[in-house]
Amino acid sequence: xxxxxxxxxxxxxxxxxxxxxxxxxxxxxxxxxxxxxxxxxxxxxxxxxxxxxxxxxxxxxxxxxxxxxxxxxxxxxxxxxxxxxxxxxxxxxxxxxxxxxxxxxxxxxxxxxxxxxxxxxxxxxxxxxxxxxxxxxxxxxxxxxxxxxxxxxxxxxxxxxxxxxxxxxxxxxxxxxxxxxxxxxxxxxxxxxxxxxxxxxxxxxxxxxxxxxxxxxxxxxxxxxxxxxxxxxxxxxxxxxxxxxxxxxxxxxxxxxxxxxxxxxxxxxxxxxxxxxxxxxxxxxxxxxxxxxxxxxxxxxxxxxxxxxxxxxxxxxxxxxxxxxxxxxxxxxxxxxxxxxxxxxxxxxxxxxxxxxxxxxxxxxxxxxxxxxxxxxxxxxxxxxxxxxxxxxxxxxxxxxxxxxxxxxxxxxxxxxxxxxxxxxxxxxxxxxxxxxxxxxxxxxxxxxxxxxxxxxxxxxxxxxxxxxxxxxxxxxxxxxxxxxxxxxxxxxxxxxxxxxxxxxxxxxxxxxxxxxxxxxxxxxxxxxxxxxxxxxxxxxxxxxxxxxxxxxxxxxxxxxxxxxxxxxxxxxxxxxxxxxxxxxxxxxxxxxxxxxxxxxxxxxxxxxxxxxxxxxxx
Amino acid sequence: xxxxxxxxxxxxxxxxxxxxxxxxxxxxxxxxxxxxxxxxxxxxxxxxxxxxxxxxxxxxxxxxxxxxxxxxxxxxxxxxxxxxxxxxxxxxxxxxxxxxxxxxxxxxxxxxxxxxxxxxxxxxxxxxxxxxxxxxxxxxxxxxxxxxxxxxxxxxxxxxxxxxxxxxxxxxxxxxxxxxxxxxxxxxxxxxxxxxxxxxxxxxxxxxxxxxxxxxxxxxxxxxxxxxxxxxxxxxxxxxxxxxxxxxxxxxxxxxxxxxxxxxxxxxxxxxxxxxxxxxxxxxxxxxxxxxxxxxxxxxxxxxxxxxxxxxxxxxxxxxxxxxxxxxxxxxxxxxxxx
Numbered sequence: 005x006x007x008x009x010x011x012x013x014x015x016x017x018x019x020x021x022x023x024x025x026x027x028x029x030x031x032x033x034x035x036x037x038x039x040x041x042x043x044x045x046x047x048x049x050x051x052x053x054x055x056x057x058x059x060x061x062x063x064x065x066x067x068x069x070x071x072x073x074x075x076x077x078x079x080x081x082x083x084x085x086x087x088x089x090x091x092x093x094x095x096x097x098x099x100x101x102x103x104x105x106x107x108x109x110x111x112x113x114x115x116x117x118x119x120x121x122x123x124x125x126x127x128x129x130x131x132x133x134x135x136x137x138x139x140x141x142x143x144x145x146x147x148x149x150x151x152x153x154x155x156x157x158x159x160x161x162x163x164x165x166x167x168x169x170x171x172x173x174x175x176x177x178x179x180x181x182x183x184x185x186x187x188x189x190x191x192x193x194x195x196x197x198x199x200x201x202x203x204x205x206x207x208x209x210x211x212x213x214x215x216x217x218x219x220x221x222x223x224x225x226x227x228x229x230x231x232x233x234x235x236x237x238x239x240x241x242x243x244x245x246x247x248x249x250x251x252x253x254x255x256x257x258x259x260x261x262x263x264x265x266x267x268x269x270x271x272x273x274x275x276x277x278x279x280x281x282x283x284x285x286x287x288x289x290x291x292x293x294x295x296x297x298x299x300x301x302x303x304x305x306x307x308x309x310x311x312x313x314x315x316x317x318x319x320x321x322x323x324x325x326x327x328x329x330x331x332x333x334x335x336x337x338x339x340x341x342x343x344x345x346x347x348x349x350x351x352x353x354x355x356x357x358x359x360x361x362x363x364x365x366x367x368x369x370x371x372x373x374x375x376x377x378x379x380x381x382x383x384x385x386x387x388x389x390x391x392x393x394x395x396x397x398x399x400x401x402x403x404x405x406x407x408x409x410x411x412x413x414x415x416x417x418x419x420x421x422x423x424x425x426x427x428x429x430x431x432x433x434x435x436x437x438x439x440x441x442x443x444x445x446x447x448x449x450x451x452x453x454x455x456x457x458x459x460x461x462x463x464x465x466x467x468x469x470x471x472x473x474x475x476x477x478x479x480x481x482x483x484x485x486x487x488x489x490x491x492x493x494x495x496x497x498x499x500x501x502x503x504x505x506x507x508x509x510x511x512x513x514x515x516x517x518x519x520x521x522x523x524x525x526x527x528x529x530x531x532x533x534x535x536x537x538x539x540x541x542x543x544x545x546x547x548x549x550x551x552x553x554x555x556x557x558x559x560x561x562x563x564x565x566x567x568x569x570x571x572x573x574x575x576x577x578x579x580x581x582x583x584x585x586x587x588x589x590x591x592x593x594x595x596x597x598x599x600x601x602x603x604x605x606x607x608x609x610x611x612x613x614x615x616x617x618x619x620x621x622x623x
Numbered sequence: 624x625x626x627x628x629x630x631x632x633x634x635x636x637x638x639x640x641x642x643x644x645x646x647x648x649x650x651x652x653x654x655x656x657x658x659x660x661x662x663x664x665x666x667x668x669x670x671x672x673x674x675x676x677x678x679x680x681x682x683x684x685x686x687x688x689x690x691x692x693x694x695x696x697x698x699x700x701x702x703x704x705x706x707x708x709x710x711x712x713x714x715x716x717x718x719x720x721x722x723x724x725x726x727x728x729x730x731x732x733x734x735x736x737x738x739x740x741x742x743x744x745x746x747x748x749x750x751x752x753x754x755x756x757x758x759x760x761x762x763x764x765x766x767x768x769x770x771x772x773x774x775x776x777x778x779x780x781x782x783x784x785x786x787x788x789x790x791x792x793x794x795x796x797x798x799x800x801x802x803x804x805x806x807x808x809x810x811x812x813x814x815x816x817x818x819x820x821x822x823x824x825x826x827x828x829x830x831x832x833x834x835x836x837x838x839x840x841x842x843x844x845x846x847x848x849x850x851x852x853x854x855x856x857x858x859x860x861x862x863x864x865x866x867x868x869x870x871x872x873x874x875x876x877x878x879x880x881x882x883x884x885x886x887x888x889x890x891x892x893x894x895x896x897x898x899x900x901x902x903x904x905x906x907x908x909x910x911x912x913x914x915x916x917x918x919x920x921x922x923x924x925x926x927x928x929x930x931x932x933x934x935x936x937x938x939x940x941x942x943x944x945x946x947x948x949x950x951x952x953x954x955x956x957x958x959x960x961x962x
Contacts, residue, residue: 260949470691
């Protein structure tokens, strides 16, 4: 690695935060860095942090966009609490992110933007470089803008100012490649791929990448290089994946394994839109997407497609789920397969659309009129959105029911290094189809074990039948207002969903399967943070275990048994206590404690460990 | 689409059970006309699907011996859309009312039409909410006294044809529930039209809005107050076929042939196939007493359907995609082999 006379410090892991204006390409820079780290063999997790405004005024706090990358030589399960390295392209980015960096962190700023004009825009009263607020940090004042411009100008191409300034992120990248002892060729490859059709952009971005790298190597202000070795015990074929992409691919995988076509009816909504965008790219896999005129039309078109023999799917976030509830009830009473994906965000109402939360749980389990049970499952990492999307398809088709799959903004936009599954080894999904002209077919005749009805599809000969929102008679499916029949049918619908517990895996305990002092209970997207906190405390000798739930309704059959092995139960979730209330109603024999956070942010490992230690100490 | 091998009859579409509309309801002749028209369209029984929303009209699927789906208030069209887009081989009919399609389902109505999805939409327009027992609907005439407008309505009604054509509809027809032959022939035309067909049926509600259309459709006045539009034929009407429509400046005007120097040559010829919607729009908007109400197929133009264009995209993607299967998709982009 060139002229290497500087210190090299070996690290197990590092968290890097990129922050600048929304238009500065922070996400691209973060992806480039994480790709280079992945190809080096590090494990990683990333998370973007962006405002709901697309381009808020430049240089202001409202316009700051960020991207956090956590890399390590062991399993990395969260994007990290606080950053070891912060790159702040302007004072607003520094101001917004100072509370998210570790004491003593390395802070790289673009000194060209640290002037009175920018301080004013960022709302600084004092010059932060001279008010002692950065004391104790390693501050690298790099002239990123001026050196990037100078590099581009020296090439004597016909490049305008604006385009030249867009290369600044490559300067940062070069600097980081040097700082983290990375092969700069990987950065070059990324640029060549990214700007494949624009040779001028390849030239200038490459030049600026090297300028950043050489600057770091040369300048005395940067005295230390860091080295993070490749992750051990991790072999296979990996890729980065966001939760939304993994969800889209899991839906495709599930429908392929079932031999049915995938139909997505959806309306764009943050942070779920990327699932619709992703699926609209894959028509060659017989996927049809329909961007409906509203949330209701989204779910209704999906129901129509399911009636006609496809698997209808609709994707949304909290406000959209609210609009879809009446139609979800129709899918419940007509007992059609349907997958509803709710990528949760901060609510109520428009709330915090770009921030994460777990506050749609009650809406998912109970948020419909009438007795309207449907299964609810939740993904817990960006990568396993694939697995649980597949599971949602399986449950919907094999049990003839709408299913809600909960993910959240944190999973949806975050990435992890994901081991690509072998699609040939995924289990088959077998929908309860009917043969043409089957004399025994009746619309509401049921499978005696699962209690599902059977799926006769328009176009099939001799199976013409009518379904609808009005209550139907048992077996024959005629419109029925008979009071006893309604009770029978209501119980069938509830029983069918409850019986799914026989077709899902048992709840696992991470830690001591025999039990112990404290059981941490979580669900969905908080898995990474809870798992790291529990694992670290166990390594420190604490008697603590984790039960993290993916199957919410119905709960795994051994839930009570799992809980009964522990003295204390602490339910942690990003809301005011929805899962804990649900558990109190399902398994009231335990006295649950709760730990809740509702800031639009994920759990931090540090705060979890503090809380867990305190809970262990309490008598 | 699949065509029937043996000729079907009305009985093939009749249910064994009871039809439960009020005695004298306009629903009965509509149902009969649909059951008679379907065999003429060459469909097979199992390839026909009836979708409906909520309201008296929306009980329709229960009375057809086909696949059927009685859905949610206002939502028949998005459900039918998803069904048709995923299965273009099926013949999809929608039964809806003036409340179901124009009020709670108004948004879906315009969007379905502009997409030109091949659905046959029958709007049972009785200008009242029947199933909830007599409140005004979006097509109720201004000033009408109903249960929720005891002092008269103070909102302008929609004309379904006006809305259809404004939403870039490719097929609009108007029929009367009292005229079985007219309904049958229009239903056959609608079924044959490749695109969204909207059929407004002037339907009587015996209980809550009896005789609402009588001033136009009553036997003794109908010839002078309605005009049956036929493609490529002169727009003439009247008991003696002595009246016609002309274009006077930018307005359609009803005239008497032989008076004021008007001859047959001045009378407009109906062209349902012209892409330009302007005349169709004017014809759809004609209301009594200023003008006769237009009956028959007002507009029927060829335009590509949503589902055909989507299927084209799917086929194109299958042929041209570099990635061929799910495995290829998962392994596309930056892959890291870690050994």
